[in-house]
Amino acid sequence: MANIIHVQKGTKDILPQEISQWHRLEQNALEIFTKYGYKEIRTPIFEATELFARGVGDTTDIVNKEMYTFEKSERSLTLRPENTAGVVRSFIENGMSRLSAPVKLWYKGPMFRYERPQAGRQRQFHQVGIEMFGIKEPTADAEAVMLAVDYLNSLGLNDLEVEINSLGCPKCREEYKRKIKEVLKPEFDNLCEDCQTRYEKNPLRLLDCKVETCKAIFEKPEIQKVIKSDFLCEECAQHYKDFKKYLEKLNIKYVENKLLVRGLDYYNRTVFEIKSNNLGSQNAVCGGGRYDSLVGQLGGEDTPAIGWAMGMERLNSLLEKPEAEKLDGYIVSNSSEDAFELAQELRNKGLKVEFDLANKKFTKQLEKAAKVAKFALILGEDEIRTNTVSVKNLSTSEQIKVPRCDIIKRIGEKNG
RNA sequence: GCGGGUUUCGUCAAGCGGUUAAGACCUCGGAUGGUGGUUCCGAUAUGCAUGGGUUCGAAUCCCAUAACCCGCCCCA
Numbered sequence: 001m002a003n004i005i006h007v008q009k010g011t012k013d014i015l016p017q018e019i020s021q022w023h024r025l026e027q028n029a030l031e032i033f034t035k036y037g038y039k040e041i042r043t044p045i046f047e048a049t050e051l052f053a054r055g056v057g058d059t060t061d062i063v064n065k066e067m068y069t070f071e072k073s074e075r076s077l078t079l080r081p082e083n084t085a086g087v088v089r090s091f092i093e094n095g096m097s098r099l100s101a102p103v104k105l106w107y108k109g110p111m112f113r114y115e116r117p118q119a120g121r122q123r124q125f126h127q128v129g130i131e132m133f134g135i136k137e138p139t140a141d142a143e144a145v146m147l148a149v150d151y152l153n154s155l156g157l158n159d160l161e162v163e164i165n166s167l168g169c170p171k172c173r174e175e176y177k178r179k180i181k182e183v184l185k186p187e188f189d190n191l192c193e194d195c196q197t198r199y200e201k202n203p204l205r206l207l208d209c210k211v212e213t214c215k216a217i218f219e220k221p222e223i224q225k226v227i228k229s230d231f232l233c234e235e236c237a238q239h240y241k242d243f244k245k246y247l248e249k250l251n252i253k254y255v256e257n258k259l260l261v262r263g264l265d266y267y268n269r270t271v272f273e274i275k276s277n278n279l280g281s282q283n284a285v286c287g288g289g290r291y292d293s294l295v296g297q298l299g300g301e302d303t304p305a306i307g308w309a310m311g312m313e314r315l316n317s318l319l320e321k322p323e324a325e326k327l328d329g330y331i332v333s334n335s336s337e338d339a340f341e342l343a344q345e346l347r348n349k350g351l352k353v354e355f356d357l358a359n360k361k362f363t364k365q366l367e368k369a370a371k372v373a374k375f376a377l378i379l380g381e382d383e384i385r386t387n388t389v390s391v392k393n394l395s396t397s398e399q400i401k402v403p404r405c406d407i408i409k410r411i412g413e414k415n416g
Numbered sequence: 417g418c419g420g421g422u423u424u425c426g427u428c429a430a431g432c433g434g435u436u437a438a439g440a441c442c443u444c445g446g447a448u449g450g451u452g453g454u455u456c457c458g459a460u461a462u463g464c465a466u467g468g469g470u471u472c473g474a475a476u477c478c479c480a481u482a483a484c485c486c487g488c489c490c491c492a
Contacts, residue, residue: 006483061490065417082492111492116417118486127492194489210488263490273492280486287492311492332451362450370452380450394452 010115010123017324021316026108028154029128036147038104038130043086045110049076055085055298057265059201066113079112084266084291084307085298087131092300101134108312120282120314129288129309133295136304138239141270141290142246144306148274148286149252151310157276157318160285162252164272165260166240167204168232170293173268176231177203183226187217208259227258239269266291270306276318285318286310328411329391330369331355333379334362342379342389342404349408353377370394375411 007013014022030040049069056063068079080086087105090096096103108128115121130147132140145162152160167173180203184191188199192211199206207218207227217223232240247254254272262271271289279285288308295303328351333339339355346353354372356365369376378390383401391410392399402410 009483066490113491115490116488117484118488121491125492129492205490281488282491284492309492314492334450363448363452366450366452368452376452378451382450390451392451397452399451 008123010117010121012122012124018316018321020322020325021319022312024319024322025128025155025312025315028151029106029108032151032154033104033106033130033147036104036143036150037102038106038147041087041090041105041107042109043080043083043090043107045112046077046079047086047089049078051085051089051298052078052081055088055266055294056082060263060265062113062263066115068112068114081113082111082264082309083107083109083127083129084131084264084294084309087307088294088298088300088305091131091133091303092295092298096133097295097301097303102140103133104130105132106130118282119280120311120317122313126312127309128312128315129307131305131307133303133305135306136292138243138270139246140304140306141239141243142250142252144288144308145247145252145272146250148288148308148310152274152285152315155315155319157285157315159276159278161275161277162247162254162272163257163260163275164244164247164254164270165257166232166236166243166269167261167267167271167289168236169268172231172233172236173204176229179226179229179231180204180206183223184217187223190217202261202265204261205263207261236269243270262287262289266294266297268292272308274310276314278318279314282314284311285314327352327354327373329353329375329377329407330365330373331377331379332362332365332369333384334359335379335384338379338384342377345404346377346407351408351411377407 033040049067052063052067058064062081067081070077087107091103091105106129108126110124110126112124114123117123130144132144145164149160149162152158168176181199184199184203184206188196190213191199191206192209192214195206195209195211195214198209206214209215209218218227230237244254260271260273262273267289269290269292272287273284274286275283276285277283286308288306290304290306292304293302295301295305329346331339331342331353333342333355336355336357336359343353343355356368360368366376366378374394376392376394378392378399380390383389388401388403389407390399390401391407400410
């Protein structure tokens, strides 16, 4: 036998026995997002590499070491590592800033990041997410979070923690960064290697380092004082305050986390994550925030925006595994012709029905029926002659011979 | 990129230097039988991730490689 070819590291087949959970995730998304006025958008799976370099940010890990990039016809292309940049590209390119605000878009689909796989992390994974354009008011932030919570609740997920923070605007954040760098400067040589790079690239990321020596440094009172300081400018502070006010009004329990920064460069002001304790170390199911300057940065008119994404594999691992769904009926008959005809008749009426394509023995067919269906539809010589079918309920063993036209009624009442 | 762990049939697994490599489930076939899920019988790894080594003898010990899993970083 030839060697078999395996799925690639960090990728998975989604098998028939788990597909119903995926359908549920997708159906609930469509239903609930639609209630909030969102429309689905589908953008390509690869884009110009430059889109992500400019959109996601060239200091981020995602862009620096996690992208699947390839050359074709002298173009540099990249499999999308996330979908905000793509949606923004489409928003700009299709002139959606001319539409009446807010423009509300949602998406679902595969994303690609070249990382070491572990629990809750794959190289190809799926996200469902939303983006809202054109509203700078904190009502938009609150509605976006509300929508996330609503969606999660619809899936039966209630035991989740919403964490929020505000990163301020470029102006007040720069000031904050400057202060952090200043107070940490004397300690620079004592920081771990990672923190030394973060010091240059993204000082906000420094603060939740897990290395003991770094933690000890950050514990120092003069440093804590800077970290804890309220750096938001007046406008940002008001925005954040109003955002929280709306969350409270909506009864959304949240926790403020000053260390919540998020790894994508485009965020400003509101950022949030929704976490579950049942996920192992990759515990965020949802992450998002406001990105008011991204549209402008990518060449569109300045447009405030906010969005979030959820990891569908992570959602899936939190959901109850559903029972395999059975057929309504399995036709047991030694006449393939008659079985075929009956199957089509019932399928056209909307029932899920199969019969034995291999025309095995009666017992085998019944055995199969018990395995895959709720009802056995027995079509023997007698039944064919009298235009009836013996309908056997396979869980109660009740069996009744009925006219063909009454099958649905019989299955229906025993089914409900 | 850096750590730790695991790897025996489709699946779960026994095995601890000498076995014909248990067992269970699934699948398939047969018996009985116009009626399954709840009977009985049978089939299914010359093979223990791969390549070397030690040994009279290796799934069992050693080395290397790979794959997978888990964690760090980061993220959904």
